[in-house]
Amino acid sequence: MSKTIYTIAAGVAVATLSVVSANAETWDMPMAYSATNFHSATGAEFAECVTLGTGGNLTIQTHPGGSLYAGAEIKRAIQTGQVNIGERLLSGHQNENALFGFDSVPFLATSFEQSEKLWDVAKGPLSELLTEQNLHLLYSVPWPGQGLYFDREVNTLADADGLKFRAYNAASGRMAELAGMLPVQIEAAEISQAFATGVAQGMVSSGSTGYDRKVWESLSHYYGVDAWMPRNYVMVNLDAWNGLDEATKNVINGCSALAEYAGDWRSIQYTEFTVNELAKNGMTTGPASPELQAELQAIGETMTTEWLEAAGEKGQMIVDAYKAAQ
Ligand code: PCA
Secondary structure (H helix, E strand, C coil), X not given: CCHHHHHHHHHHHHHHHHHHHHHXXXXXXXXXXXXXXXXXXXXXXXHHHHHHHCCCCEEXXXXXXXXXXXXXXXXXXXXXXXXXXXXXXXXXXXXXXXXXXXXXXXXXCCCHHHHHHHHHXXXXXXXXXXXXXXXXXXXXXXXXXXXXXXXXXXXXXXXXXXXXXXXXCHHHHHHHHHCCXXXXXXXXXXXXXXXXXXXCCEEEECHHHHHHCCHHHCCCEEEECCCXXXXXXXXXXXXXXXXXXXXHHHHHHHHHHHHHHXXXXXXXXXXXXXXXXXXXXXXXXXXXXHHHHHHHHHHHHXXXXXXXXXHHHHHHHHHHHHHHCC
């Protein structure tokens, strides 16, 4: 290559680079759960998809494990534009608006198929609520069914009376109260320590979180009760979303659809794998006794009535539409 051509080529390369970098943006994406968790793995692929699809004009950088913002702070951080994107368990905000807890109504949707149907009818009202809060919903993935963890054998609620029970949203806290236990709100990122130090002695969660946090180091029993299937949601600040060009929005929408599909599959596959891992690591796993199941069903009925009262017309519409779709 002659010196002139080489100089021109180098100049073009620099010019092209500077065009990309002049428009290029990086969005930090806080996520609350550990890097190895399936939601975080799905989020990392989503981020890579957007980065590749926009040719580097929009780079998304995930921060799992609550390293940038703890779970409870993520929604506010996105709403206020401290970050443009993030993932949050929205039922964690059920106290702010009962609609956020539609996915944690006990025994309403207890399989992946039912969770999908419930999501189909709840997506509209939930997106509207988020828009009012300056948030734009991209995708949502369910956690596996929620079971009960304890540091002892529990055959009826009397065996768990007065135990300190780790909760992660209003529903898990209310369940503890109605069951005669003492709820303590603790983020997933903090639970290994909470169990090791006796701050909590049980929780309701998926096999997935028990596996991620190696709870077998402190807890001994896991009862698969499929109480509900809460969801994580990836959301964008609405102003940031509106500021994107159509091509970028299209890439993000495509990557979101792929992420939701991949996340659903991961959640399904993770269910059995993680419960098996709990057992392999020494925990006793299996269904709850019929007595315990009946006690939980009764608590579930009380909680369903309470949720419907709190969620009003919109909540009733979601439940009616869901039941009609069965
Ligand atoms: N894991 C999360 C929420 C639901 C779940 O399965 C947690 O325990 O915080």
